[in-house]
Amino acid sequence: MNPVWRWFHQLGSPPYFYRFATRWMPWFGISALLLTVIGMYLGFVEAPADYLQGDSFRIMYIHVPAAWMSMFIYGVMALNGAIALIWRIKLSELLFLSCAPIGAMFTAITLITGMFWGKPTWGAYWVWDARLTSELVLLFLYFGVIGLASAYDDLRQGARAAAVLALVGVVNVPIIHFSVKWWNTLHQGETVRIMGKSSIDSSMLWPLLIMALATKLYFVFALLLRTRSALAEQERGKQWLREAMVEAA
Amino acid sequence: MLQAESLTCLRDEEALFAPIDIDLPPGHLLVLEGRNGAGKTTLLRALLGLHPLTAKSLHFRGTDVLRERHALCSGALWLGHLLALKGDLTVRENLRYNLAIGDEDAAEDVDELCANLGIAGYEDTPTRSLSAGQRKRAALARLAASRRPLWLLDEPFANLDGPGMAVVERLLATHLARGGSAMLTSHGVLPITLPATTVRLEHAR
Amino acid sequence: MTALRPYQALLARDLRLAFRRRADLLLPLGFAVLVVLLFGIALGGTPERLAPVSAPVIWVTVLLAGFLSLDGLFRPDVDDGTLDQWLAGPTSIVGLMYAKALAHWLLYGVGLTLSTPLLAMLLNLPVDLLPVMLAALAIGTLGATQIGIIAAALTARLRRSGILLALIVMPLYLPLLIFGSGAVDAVRLGESPKGALLLLAAQTVLLLTLAPPAAAAALRIGSDNPP
Numbered sequence: 001m002n003p004v005w006r007w008f009h010q011l012g013s014p015p016y017f018y019r020f021a022t023r024w025m026p027w028f029g030i031s032a033l034l035l036t037v038i039g040m041y042l043g044f045v046e047a048p049a050d051y052l053q054g055d056s057f058r059i060m061y062i063h064v065p066a067a068w069m070s071m072f073i074y075g076v077m078a079l080n081g082a083i084a085l086i087w088r089i090k091l092s093e094l095l096f097l098s099c100a101p102i103g104a105m106f107t108a109i110t111l112i113t114g115m116f117w118g119k120p121t122w123g124a125y126w127v128w129d130a131r132l133t134s135e136l137v138l139l140f141l142y143f144g145v146i147g148l149a150s151a152y153d154d155l156r157q158g159a160r161a162a163a164v165l166a167l168v169g170v171v172n173v174p175i176i177h178f179s180v181k182w183w184n185t186l187h188q189g190e191t192v193r194i195m196g197k198s199s200i201d202s203s204m205l206w207p208l209l210i211m212a213l214a215t216k217l218y219f220v221f222a223l224l225l226r227t228r229s230a231l232a233e234q235e236r237g238k239q240w241l242r243e244a245m246v247e248a249a
Numbered sequence: 250m251l252q253a254e255s256l257t258c259l260r261d262e263e264a265l266f267a268p269i270d271i272d273l274p275p276g277h278l279l280v281l282e283g284r285n286g287a288g289k290t291t292l293l294r295a296l297l298g299l300h301p302l303t304a305k306s307l308h309f310r311g312t313d314v315l316r317e318r319h320a321l322c323s324g325a326l327w328l329g330h331l332l333a334l335k336g337d338l339t340v341r342e343n344l345r346y347n348l349a350i351g352d353e354d355a356a357e358d359v360d361e362l363c364a365n366l367g368i369a370g371y372e373d374t375p376t377r378s379l380s381a382g383q384r385k386r387a388a389l390a391r392l393a394a395s396r397r398p399l400w401l402l403d404e405p406f407a408n409l410d411g412p413g414m415a416v417v418e419r420l421l422a423t424h425l426a427r428g429g430s431a432m433l434t435s436h437g438v439l440p441i442t443l444p445a446t447t448v449r450l451e452h453a454r
Numbered sequence: 455m456t457a458l459r460p461y462q463a464l465l466a467r468d469l470r471l472a473f474r475r476r477a478d479l480l481l482p483l484g485f486a487v488l489v490v491l492l493f494g495i496a497l498g499g500t501p502e503r504l505a506p507v508s509a510p511v512i513w514v515t516v517l518l519a520g521f522l523s524l525d526g527l528f529r530p531d532v533d534d535g536t537l538d539q540w541l542a543g544p545t546s547i548v549g550l551m552y553a554k555a556l557a558h559w560l561l562y563g564v565g566l567t568l569s570t571p572l573l574a575m576l577l578n579l580p581v582d583l584l585p586v587m588l589a590a591l592a593i594g595t596l597g598a599t600q601i602g603i604i605a606a607a608l609t610a611r612l613r614r615s616g617i618l619l620a621l622i623v624m625p626l627y628l629p630l631l632i633f634g635s636g637a638v639d640a641v642r643l644g645e646s647p648k649g650a651l652l653l654l655a656a657q658t659v660l661l662l663t664l665a666p667p668a669a670a671a672a673l674r675i676g677s678d679n680p681p
Binding site: 294297298299300319322323325327329330331332333334335336337338342345346347349350351352 | 459463466
Binding site: 085137140141143144147148151152157160161164165167168171172175176178179180182183 | 604608609611612614615618621622624625626628629632633636653657660664668671672675676
């Protein structure tokens with residue numbers, strides 16, 4: 001067996017995952033925190049003000065990475081949902097469930113920062129732009145997944161039902177995005193754009209990339225943390241869990 | 250008809266009852282015994298693919314059920330606690346629909362079936378206005394009409410009076426005589442005299 | 455045609471059950487009229503103010519009215535054991551979902567579409583917009599039914615589903631609403647509604663291929679652990 005594949009197989013076993021998460025979680029957490037501090041400093045202090053938007057563009061350093069994460073996490077979540085449905089792997093169900101609140105948080109951050117950025121840029125908190133509207137729909141998809149999963153008495157059934165919904169969402173999000181774009185051209189002539197030219201000075205680009213990396217690391221940290229506690233809850237009373245907890249302490 | 254080795258149902262990946270062996274040849278009756286919650290109902294559902302199970306081997310008329318989880322669906326007729334009758338439809342409509350949905354031939358005359366089951370004259374009554382026992386008989390009419398070789402009956406005597414139980418026994422006798430088999434659950438003494446093998450579900454461990 | 459027998463039987467049963475309770479069939483229509491009444495009052499009731507918004511209001515109203523019927527789509531079949539019999543039988547669940555969706559669309563989609571002239575009259579919809587409105591609604595409600603059966607199947611075994619059902623269904627309705635009311639808008643602005651109608655139809659076709667299998671998968675999920 002290919003070593004990478006074997007590692008994935010091992011990771012699928014609850015005791016292995018539990019130990020893996022316990023060992024690596026702090027590293028992901030600390031590096032995410034460090035990179036966030038560096039990225040924030042570079043973005044909010046070092047980077048020069050934009051000649052068009054002044055200082056308000058700086059909210060981009062939160063808005064853009066959060067928007068990337070909101071979609072990236074949806075992809076990870078849907079992938080785990082598909083694995084949970086097809087192979088019924090318990091750990092995938094938990095990973096799937098743990099993705100949803102983190103993704104919802106990033107989506108909410110995207111929307112809130114987008115509104116605060118919109119006010120000075122377009123003069124309104126909310127414009128019916130294709131990307132913002134799709135983000136709002138994405139937020140409701142996350143809420144739907146969370147709500148459906150928690151409405152089931154049985155955790156595993158809830159996870160699988162919500163996974164079906166997440167996969168339906170995968171098909172629908174591009175359609176929604178496209179339809180809102182189409183609707184925009186019909187009603188507003190031209191789509192409103194946040195960033196003017198895509199050429200962006202490197203002093204403005206670096207903080208963005210650092211923040212993007214920081215959010216990725218934070219996601220892994222939060223995912224490991226949530227999945228680990230969900231696993232401990234689900235497997236409570238089992239021998240391996242007691243041993244692993246003693247080891248960790 | 251149905252052979253199983255070390256068969257048990259799973260709940261949260263743990264065995265629900267101590268593994269059992271089943272050997273049910275054509276023309277025979279098997280009774281599943283066990284206290285409430287032992288897993289009798291779950292076992293019937295699991296055989297039909299509605300619940301996870303595990304076994305060393307499990308065969309239905311030569312098909313490996315462990316590989317083809319829905320192998321029993323076309324050859325078995327299942328009657329559960331819920332009768333799957335629509336209160337707004339008449340006995341006749343319910344029966345016709347139930348036979349059609351399983352794509353079974355309904356050669357028998359509905360009036361004759363109802364007469365056999367002791368609900369003659371109720372053919373065109375909505376099942377909502379029938380008593381619990383009469384509804385049970387209406388559901389049993391499906392057994393009388395069916396040609397499926399294996400019957401899985403969950404508490405077939407519940408809600409029935411003496412003559413009703415005799416009707417079930419007669420249906421079973423005819424079915425077995427035709428070379429069919431049946432598996433039924435019970436938590437008490439069976440009110441019938443047909444020869445039967447008994448399998449008892451005991452606690453796991 | 456014997457291969458279709460189980461599906462025809464389910465379609466016939468659903469239609470028959472609905473007509474046994476004929477009065478219930480009028481409830482969505484009554485609801486739609488009430489929503490239109492609220493909008494009419496809130497918008498001041500003058501034809502000049504109503505005409506430009508009448509098409510979108512009708513669209514939203516029809517989607518909401520159809521939504522109300524979703525909770526009852528599978529719940530009775532779960533409660534009386536019918537669903538378990540489907541799952542334990544030899545008949546394709548995906549096929550049964552098609553029959554179920556067709557019955558629902560015939561009862562609510564077509565029913566609500568046919569009642570739009572009444573809603574259009576109340577809202578002063580310009581008469582020349584009515585044909586495109588009817589065409590868009592007929593296609594769009596078929597798509598909305600497909601979204602509905604997924605959501606209803608996912609929530610069928612839950613004790614309560616109301617607000618959750620809305621949370622699942624409404625975001626997915628969005629593209630249907632956009633192209634549906636877009637087609638009517640195009641005619642209002644003197645353009646051809648063809649593009650919007652085609653996109654609406656394309657979406658409905660996509661939903662028709664994806665939704666019944668998804669609903670079938672959703673219905674299987676709760677079968678282990680009977681109530």
